[in-house]
Amino acid sequence: MFKVENLGRVVRVTMQRAPVNALNNDFIAALDRVLDDIEGRADVAVLHVRSDQRAFCAGADLAQVETRFAMEEGANVMVRDIREFHRLFDRIENLPCVTLAEIGGTAFGGGFELALSFDLRIAAEDAKLGLPEARLGLIPGAGGTQRLTRLCGPGTASRIILACDIVDGAEARRLGMVQWAVPGAELANEAAALAERIGSLSAASLLVSKRCIARVAPLSRAGYEGELQGTHGLMALEDTRARVKAFFAQRR
Template identity: 65%
Template sequence: MFKVEDLGAVVRITLQRAPVNAISTEFIAGFMQVLDGLASKTDLSVIHLRSDQKAFCAGADLAQVQSCFAIEGGADVMRQNITHFHALFDRLEALPCVTLAEIGGSALGGGFELALACDLRMASSSAKLGLPEAKLGLIPGAGGTQRLTRLCGPGIAARIILGCDVVDGATACQLGMVQWAVAPEKLAQEAEALAQRIASQSAPALQVAKRCIAQVGTLAPSGFSAELDGIHSLVSTVEAQTRIQAFLAPRN
């Protein structure tokens, strides 16, 4: 599910779970193993995250979500599953190195929450980004309500989360959801150049700067707890089950 390339101070991780890098418990466990393997790398300055699928990451594996509907205590299972998302995204955010998400295709729901856990985001101008979980009777419960609000403010967060707006990369850049938007054909080259440029800087200085930036607008644990409680209450509703089943139904 992952291709890891050690380029010296830069490590490139390519998501490879066909067809859209849906995030399952196995995906999260695999990602954690990749990070475990990098923990002892002393010269690491940048993790460059990208995809070789048609989407950067389509978010939570909805088939796995749907499986919770049929079991007793499914809401509790769903809540536990989402804590694994939180663990991965919190770990990404806390890494001492710089993390860069190269978003060449759709980054929706949990896929955009994954990108939000990175320090930097460069998107194709035509990529689609958003947190449309309300359409499925859910919320962006893996840090999305918190990280997007911290990044862009409550007004933009409300537009994206409550309005279920899915925007292209160019608009996402204007809104502050990503820092760069480039032409699709230039994305890989530009992202690689950015990763190398950052890696050429002083690694200790980057680490200290990243820690200082993180002190501004530190996220409160109560916000993440509210997300988990919200997911727990929503996933057991007929509303969410009906909407997710309709979304997963074969298209004619």
């Protein structure tokens, strides 16, 4: 599911869950195992995560989501799933190294929420990013309402979340959703060079700087709980269930 390359002070992890690196419980457990190794290594200055699929990460595994809507206690199970997303994304955010997400394709919903948990994001100019959950009567409940607002402010967060705007990498750079956007053909080389450049810096100063930056705007636990409660309530609405049913019917 993951290819791990040790490149000196950079660890490059390539996500390989075909076809779109969908997030499910197995994916989370496998990524946790990768992070277990990285957390215990003082020689790692940069974690560089990329994909060899057509998407960076297309979000939550739709098969898993569909089963939750079919279960009598599905809303409670969905909340447990999302708590695991919160835990994993918090873990990535708090790693003792610089984290870099290389976004070469689609990053929607939970996939973009995953990218938001990284310190740095570089995207292909033609990559597609967004949080379109409201189309299904849901919300970006895995930290999306919190991290995107903290990163870009309420104006941009409202555009992406409330209007369900999908933007390309170039526009995402203008909005501050990613820090760099480059032509797709140059992305791999540019991302590798960026990771190498950061990896050559003082690991100690990077960690102290990262921790100081995090103190400026810590995430709100109340905001997280609001996402969970909102998701639970929305799953019980007939409108949401009808939208989700129509979505899966259209896919078939």
